[in-house]
Amino acid sequence: DNPQGSSPNRNTTMITVTVLDDNDFGPFFLPCMFDESSVGCIDFNYVSNITEKMVLDGPLVFGPGPIHAMDGDENVTVSEQIFFNFTEGEPANYAEYFEIDSISGNVSQLKPVRHSEIPEFRITLQATEGISPDALYSTIDVIISVKEINNFEPEFASTVFSGFIQEGADAGTPVWDSPSMNSALVLQATDPDLEEDEVFRVSYMLNDPSGTFILAADTQSKTEIVVNGMIDREMVEKYELKMVAMESSTSAQFVSESVTVNITVLDVNDNAPYFIQNKYSVGRNQYGTTIRQNLKAGTVIMELQVADVDTKPRIADYTYILRLLTPFSGTSPFAEMSMNSLVKIVLVEDAIEIPKGDYVLGLQASDVDNPFLLSLEITLGIKVIGENDTEGPVFVQKEFTRYASEGTQVGSVIAEIKICVLVHSWLVTSVLGRAWTD
Template sequence: CGQSATCMLPFELLLSNPLQFFRIEVALEDINDHSPFFPEKKVTFKILETSDSGSRFPLEGAQDLDIGSNTVQAYSISPVNEYFSVYYGTRIKDKKYLELVLEKPLDREEHAEMSFSVIAVDGGSPPRTGTTEVKIAILDVNDNAPIFTREEYIGKVFENMPKNSVVLTVLATDQDAGVNGDISYKLSEAVGHSHSTFAIDPITGEIKIAKPLDYEAAESHELRVTATDGGGLSAICKVLVEVVDVNDNAPEVVVSSFSSPLPENTAPGTVVALFTVRDRDSGANGKISCGLEDQLFFSLRPAYKNYYELVTVSALDREETARYILRVTAADAGSPPLTSTQTFTVDISDVNDNAPVFNQTSYTMYVRENNV
């Protein structure tokens, strides 16, 4: 179930004679079986020696496939140093940010570079950890970091949009001139998604579709874009791409039970088949209606949610019709609607309901008296 807070495994239990069915749901609970991991094992920051105390440098946080308290809860630096601390908190819309905080001014002439590890710890018992190595290169100049025009970008795209279609464009500005003001963009995707679904133009910031989207597989994609200037300063923004459903899935008819042949003395109202209809699309695209071509001897009636029963509605006569071919058509409410057809071949078995009948009620014949 990925990052979903709840995880349900639904299925049906079907009993026959008499025909009954029960819906069962199993709730799956998370255990701490994944360690936090950083997208990159080594991160390099180029920081100006003129940076003020309290300056913050965004660091891409660790990801954890677990959820709730089993996911990342805290970060620390090892070995502890007097120049940097790590901050993990919330800014907007409950989005977590990880930043390095400069505790005291740097002096390139005293330390040209330094390195340490950032450790992510989850809330499991026992806790699991993940580590990334941070290297700090201290620069002389470039005193302006890139700034995104928004902290979070939201875009919508239809799931049938072709490859290389532009979803949206992110923009970061830098007040520095020359190389220190040249910005390049880098894209990464959140945990649980493929890293090749989208691509970004490193110069223009255009985010494009890299492979076909599927609303039924993922309704949204959370991306992170890093803007880095020529001096090594960077900024991170969030991008949420919402996938809009299109009617690309035809309804499915799944037969749970089917009885054939039927005795010709079967009483009206007898259940011949039990089946369910489903559609992976959402909204009107997933709303299904069912119809039966032959309404004279058989009909459909709703059973439970998306379940339907095929039942007899009048007396059967094998001597008149020995086989019925019934076609059930399921159609969704999309525009245009998609349909699928399920064929039921019902054979009628004979019962002894007809006595012998003579062709005539009486016979008259003439016989010569001298016949042998």
């Protein structure tokens, strides 16, 4: 104090107040990154990768990393130990695959995982200060991606496959794996990267330039080839197709090497037999000859050959019926003798017993295949003349078709026309004339 009437005495001093940090912030994960607009650390995730079907030797490596946290308060009297633990995650069974060291924060893999089953883990990581019930904590997401193993292309069991299809098969009919047609040809590729119990997702691509075949709908990892167009063995006996498999189980989608599918068309009896034209031919399905009455019984007066565009695996392929179409009293003086595809027309009796004249016969050839029996009948003309009779001249060929190229020189021969005459059993042929350009 000051005496009355005296001036007051003053003095100043500086007081420093230190604000001590209280334990009011939970831990934060490192590295703590800021930007100009942030109040605290920017949120981030710890990210790591593992390879499927393998167990990593040692802790997982995270980026950014390693996993670490520190107390969010500074200069606190006592800094609690920070403990780490997983609280939840996707998939729910993540704890079967990973565990975390509560002190160091190191994450270890417990068992292998398949990418096809779990491509990624997303787990919530919690850092807690101390162990009291009201301890402060922070959380962050840990993302672990599962990298697939994809070292190999899909592959087939063989590079060449054989299939069979019956001609005339309806659209949608499968190609068979054998001529017996008991089961369809199944084509299946495998992926060496996958284990036996893993699902192999694959698509197949077929290259058939003819468009006769397509792929059936895929059945899991298998497929079949089915008919898409007309099948006729007489037009095409064999098809060669190319095929590849492209995996869709992995992101790389490797394509297999191309394989060959050879398809053989199995024959169906859908064509009648036919007679091959020869010297007795006088028209379409017409054959003729002239004989004299001095021929003896058993003489072969005509030979014909039968063929069929359908395959014939048996020894006996054809049956024949010969019938006399010209009215004749008594039994026919002509008969057929056959050995498979060769048929001979012979005299049953001496020709002297056969009245002179023209005889018309029908010769039917039938195949013996099942389920269809197909036939063709031709007409045979046999003229019987006396021993010393002379036949009038006939043309060796009934019809001529010839072509002359543009620019053919004048006088060039384009056809030679012949006639023949039967004199005393001698067949005499001469050139009647020539056709030429003018």
